[in-house]
Amino acid sequence: MSKAHADWWKGSVIYQIYPRSYQDSNHDGIGDLNGITERLPHIADLGVDAIWLSPIFTSPMADMGYDVSDYTDIDPTFGTLDDFDAMVARAHELGLKVMVDQVLNHSSDQHPFFQESRQSCDNPKADWYVWADPQHDGSPPNNWQSIFGGCAWQWEPRRGQYYLHNFLKQQPDLNFHNPDVQEWLLGTMRFWLERGVDGFRLDTVNFYFHDALLRSDPSDFRKKSKPEWNPYNMQYHLFSKNQPENLAFLQKMRALLDEYDARTLVGEVGESHHPIEIMGEYTTDNRLHMAYSFEMLGFNFSAAHFRKQIEDFYTGAPNGWPCWAFSNHDVVRHVSRWMPHAVSQDAIAKQACALLLSQQGSICLYQGEELGQTESALEYAELTDPQGLTFWPEDKGRDGCRTPMVWSQDAENAGFSDVQPWLPVKAPQASRSADTQRGVAGSVLEFYRRMLRLRGEHTSLQTGDTVFDETAEPILSFVRGGEFRCVFNLSPAQQRVEHKGGTLVLGESASVDGDALNLGGNGFALFRV
CATH class of the missing domain: 3.20.20.80 (Glycosidases)
Known part of the structure; x- marks a missing residue:
C-alpha cells in the first residue's frame, strides 16, 4: 500500500x-x-x-x-x-x-538555551523564551492557565520576571516572535x-x-x-x-x-x-x-x-x-x-x-x-x-x-x-x-x-468525495467517490434500513433482504455501487 x-x-x-x-x-x-x-x-x-x-x-x-x-x-x-x-x-x-x-x-527547562535565558535580562538568549514583568501587586501578567493545572506563569527570581508555560512549569514556551x-x-x-x-x-x-x-x-x-x-x-x-x-x-x-x-x-x-x-x-x-x-x-x-x-x-x-x-x-x-x-x-x-x-x-x-x-x-x-x-x-x-x-x-x-x-x-x-x-x-x-x-486498493476510499445519505440516528450512511456506499449502525440494537443496491464487499452483522438491509448491533456494510 x-x-x-x-x-x-x-x-x-x-x-x-x-x-x-x-x-x-x-x-x-x-x-x-x-x-x-x-x-x-x-x-x-x-x-x-x-x-x-x-x-x-x-x-x-x-x-x-x-x-x-x-x-x-x-x-x-x-x-x-x-x-x-x-x-x-x-x-x-x-x-x-x-x-x-x-x-x-x-522546550525542557533543562535545555541549555533556557538555562541561559533565565539567568538575566541581557544575555544572548534572554528573548528566546516568553518573559513578562509582574503586575504592580506582584501577580502574574495575565490570567492565562496551564493545561496541567494552575497559572501558566512561573516566577524566576534571577530575572525578576515570570516565564510562560502552557503545559508543565518544566516546559517553558519558546518566543516565536523572535x-x-x-x-x-x-x-x-x-x-x-x-x-x-x-x-x-x-x-x-x-x-x-x-x-x-x-x-x-x-x-x-x-x-x-x-x-x-x-x-x-x-x-x-x-x-x-x-x-x-x-x-x-x-x-x-x-x-x-x-x-x-x-x-x-x-x-x-x-x-x-x-x-x-x-x-x-x-x-x-x-x-x-x-x-x-x-x-x-x-x-x-x-x-x-x-x-x-x-x-x-x-x-x-x-x-x-x-x-x-x-x-x-x-x-x-x-x-x-x-x-x-x-x-x-x-x-x-x-x-x-x-x-x-x-x-x-x-x-x-x-x-x-x-x-x-x-x-x-x-x-x-x-x-x-x-x-x-x-x-x-x-x-x-x-x-x-x-x-x-x-x-x-x-x-x-x-x-x-x-x-x-x-x-x-x-x-x-x-x-x-x-x-x-x-x-x-x-x-x-x-x-x-x-x-x-x-x-489501499481503491483510491475512492482514500481521496474520493463524500456524499451523505439522509438517515436517522443511529444510522450513518455515505458514498465515497461514487464507488462505495458505507452504512453503519452506531448502536447495540438491530436496525432495518432501506437497501439502496450494490454488491456487498465487506461487512459485519449485515444481511440484505430484498429492498431492506438488516444490521445487527454495531453492524455495518460496504457496498460497491
Whole structure:
C-alpha cells in the first residue's frame, strides 16, 4: 500500500508508535528504537503507509519526552542516532515512511538555551523564551492557565520576571516572535530531514504564538453548570494561542519541506473552540499538508457527530486536508470510550476500524488499536503521567492508553519485556495479544488487515468525495467517490434500513433482504455501487 509519489500522504494511513511501550530490546522495561525495528514487520504486514514516533529526543522525561533538552539527538532511553538510522533504513526497506514528533512550542527547562535565558535580562538568549514583568501587586501578567493545572506563569527570581508555560512549569514556551527562534527551530527540523525522515507530526501546532500584548483570555462563552475539573477549560483561549502570526510560520515550515522530495507535515490542533475551522485554515495556502483535532477522540458516538466533522471541514476548507483518528496517546482508547454503544469489544473495534478507514482524508491508527485494545485500569500508585497525578480521580491521566504493546499472551509481560515494565501489563490487555489474533479468522487484527487492504486498493476510499445519505440516528450512511456506499449502525440494537443496491464487499452483522438491509448491533456494510 506504500505510496512513492510526492502526495503519498494524501489519503495515507499512519501508524502511531509510543516508543516507551512498543518493544523493550535491552531489558530495562522501557521500549526503544531497536525494539521498534524488530517489530516493523508487524506494522508493514498491516498494510499502512507510514509510522509516526512519539518523541524520542533527549529529555528529562517530565512529560515523557514532550520536554526536549536536545532537539538533534536521541534520548539514551531509546538508543542512539545509529539506532535511529538503522530503524529508518529498515522501515524504508519495508515500504514504510517515517514521521517523528516535533515539539516546537516549548522546550525542557533543562535545555541549555533556557538555562541561559533565565539567568538575566541581557544575555544572548534572554528573548528566546516568553518573559513578562509582574503586575504592580506582584501577580502574574495575565490570567492565562496551564493545561496541567494552575497559572501558566512561573516566577524566576534571577530575572525578576515570570516565564510562560502552557503545559508543565518544566516546559517553558519558546518566543516565536523572535525570528532567531524560528530559524533555529527550522534548523532542527532540517537536521532530521537530512537523516531521511519523511515528515513531522507537530505537537500543539496552534500554540506557537502568543498575543504580544499579553491580554487576558475571556471566560468560556459556553454556559457551565459547575466548575470544570481543569480550570483551563473555563476560558476561551482567544489570546494565549491561535494567533494570526502562526500562519506565516507554518508557511515557512512548508517551504522547508518543499526543498525535499515527498515529505509531509501533520499538525495537532489542541483546541476546544472551532477546531475544525482551524484545521481548515492551517491546511490551505501552502501551510500544513494535514491537521487533526480531538473532535473524533471524544465520547460522542453519533451519526450526526461524525457527519458534522466531515461536512464542516470540507465546507470550510475545500482545499484543505484532514487527518482523522479515533485514539492516540492522550485519550482513553476508543473501544473503552464507546462500550456503552457496543454489543461487544470485538464488535465496536471492527466497526470503528471500518468507520475510520472509510473516511475521506488521511488516517492515524494508534498502536494496539489493531488488536481491539482497551484502556488499562491503573491504580494511583501505578501512575507516571503528571496529568493523572494532578487531577486524580476526576481525570485519571493518560497512562491507561500508554501501557505496553502485547505480543504474546503467555510470555512474561505479554512479550513486551522480560523485566518489570515502566507501566504494568494487565490481564485484560494481555488477553488481546497479537499472537492470539494473527491468522485467526474473525479476529480484530485480521479485520484490520482486510479493511486496510480494501482502502489501499481503491483510491475512492482514500481521496474520493463524500456524499451523505439522509438517515436517522443511529444510522450513518455515505458514498465515497461514487464507488462505495458505507452504512453503519452506531448502536447495540438491530436496525432495518432501506437497501439502496450494490454488491456487498465487506461487512459485519449485515444481511440484505430484498429492498431492506438488516444490521445487527454495531453492524455495518460496504457496498460497491
